[in-house]
Amino acid sequence: MCNGVKKITIKSYDELVNIVRGKDKIFTDDLREDFVFRGISNIEYDLIPSALRKNELNELNINEFIESDCEFKVSIDKTEAINNGLDYDEDCLTYDGEVIVLFDKYGNLISDKNNNFKAPEYKIQKEREYYVLLKFLSYADKCGLKVNAEEILRFLIHNKLNEPFENFLDQTEVIEVMSLAQHYGLPTRALDWSYDYRVALYFTVKDVLNSNNNSDGVLWALNHKLIEVPEYNNLQYNLRIHRPEYNTNPNLNAQKGLFTFLERYVGDYDKPLDEIISSELNQKPENKGVSISKDVKVTVVPSDISKDDVVFYKFIIPNEIKPEILKELYLEGYSEEYLFPGYEGVSKSILNRVKLNEILKNHDGYIKKSILLSGDWNLNEIINKNQLYVFVNFDFKEEIDKIFIYHDNKIVGYFRGNEIIKNSLNVLWEQFGKHSGLSEDKFNECFKGNNEAFAIRINDLNMFKYPIKLCGFEFVYDFCFVEDIDDLKFLSNFN
Structure with missing residues (x-):
């Protein structure tokens, strides 16, 4: 485990659900209690907020939202300004006695294009973000859209000032506006998360x-209970968590959203959040934190967290299982019409379901069906609603790796990732039987006399393009096991 980050590669939807819910053999803690979740569709994307992301030219994306002739007022130490030959107004000083210098959105001097002095990046970045947020507030307010704006915000959107925004605005004053803007695509310093792992999983897959997708995804889980601090105004900790008002945003309400953000831009603030936290956890206690004044140091997270604590789970979602996961999410109600309430969400859902069905049908060599194997074989085969149920009689073992499908003297495919269910007939009926097309009474008849009925559910059935013909070998049932069958030992190394 990297400091604070535990990485797990997922093989199936069921495996992920079991881990998150604490029903896995190894992972027994229910992550839904203490964790929030974020889905990223491409494993190459980092936990960097949109305001700090850069394009292919290594330029900040936020600059696309700012006019080229925009002037930013940034406070500079007077001695530094003099030493670097900067122009400033002697009568215009900040509360800290610093002078104000004009820069463009790239941090270049307005007054002297030949002077290579650059604005401190952390300062001008804050100005960029406040400027875009205030424009969002102004435009939304003029359109009659509800925004939670305090008195100082309303003053700023109607008045030009002789000082930087940072001298007037504290992060707590713009947090609701930032949350709203973030959810609707404006670049901010916030990262959005969800209390519901299935919402985040939807955005992962x-x-x-x-059609051009070929990337693995990531489902991040962040232990918010571990990093939260009781007092919001505690200046010692830099990472903040905020849940905005749900009643003004139906999308946010449906997606159970919340946000994390860095209160201050100090240290390596533009690095991915997991790297920032891992780096801090790797430091000795006396070296943790960044000084923001003579007497105050700021750490990203509470100082009692150690590198042995799991702050993040990083679940790698292979691209090949994304269609099956999306199908399961749709079946559970995590689709566009619910996550994006309104007519547009309904239209997207209709189109996307057609796309998904085509993907599931055409996925080469990979059949997306659920298979139920039970301890009774009164029913040979039932096909209904694109679900295949096969009942066979065999003593299954929990440790088996692969079950090969034997048909007409050929091995035609295999499956693995088995989930063995050893519960009552009621559980089997709820999870499998009710979808089989049988009545409950008829389903239960299949298990008469079998008081220890159990099932194995397998997702991801792989069919061979070229079946392996076996000469002189016969097997009673259509499924054969690799282990303990000498004739099939050569298959045990098949991947």
């Missing part, structure tokens, strides 16, 4: 609907 939905890109599979794009």
Whole structure:
């Protein structure tokens, strides 16, 4: 485990659900209690907020939202300004006695294009973000859209000032505006998360609907109970968590959203959040934190967290299982019409379901069906609603790796990732039987006399393009096991 980050590669939807819910053999803690979740469709994308992301030219994306002739007022130490030959107004000083210098959105001097002095990046970045947020507030307010704006915000959107925004605005004053803007696509310093892992999982896998998609995704889980501090105004800790008002934003309400953000831009603030926290956890206690004044140091997270604590789970979602996961999410109600309430969400859902069905049908060598194997074989085969149920009689073992499908003297495919269910007939009926097309009474008849009925559920059935013909070998049932069958030992190394 990297400091604070535990990485797990997921093989199936069921495996992920079991881990998150604490029903896995190894992972027994229910992550829904203490964790929030974020889905990223491409494993190459980092936990960097949109305001700090850069394009292919290594330029900040936020600059696309700012006019080229925009002037930013940034406070500079007077001695530094003099030593670097900067122009400033002697009568215009900040509360700290610093002078104000004009820069463009790239941090270049307005008054002297030949002077290479650059604005401190952390200072001008704050000005960029406040400027875009205030424009969002102004435009939304003029359109009659509800925004939670305090008195100082309303003053700023109607008045030009002789001082930087940072001298007037504290992060707590703009947090609701920032949350709203972030949710609707404006670049901010916030990262959005969800209390519901299935919402985040949807955003991890939905890109599979794009024809050019070939990337693994990531489901991040962040232990918010571990990093939260009781007092919001505690200046010692830099990472903040905020849940905005749900009643003004139906999308946010449906997605159970919340946000994390850095209160101050200090240290390596533009690095991915997991790297920032890992780096801090790796430091000795006396070296943790960044000084923001003579007497105050700021740490990212509470100082009692150690590198052995799991702050993040990083679940790698392979691209090949994304279609199956999206299908399961749709079946559980995590689709566009619910996550994006309104007519547009309904239209997207209709289109995306057609796309997904085509992907599931055409996925080469990979059959997306659920298979139920039980301890009774009164029913040979039932096909209904694109679900295949096969009942066979065999003593299954929990440790088996692969079950090969034997048909007409050929091995035609295999499956693995088995989930063995050893519960009552009621559980089997709820999870499998009710979808089989049988009545409950008819389903239960299949298990008469079998008081220890159990099932194995397997997702991800792999069919061979070229079946392996076996000479002189016969097996009673259509499924054969690799282990303990000498004739099939050569298959045990098949991947």
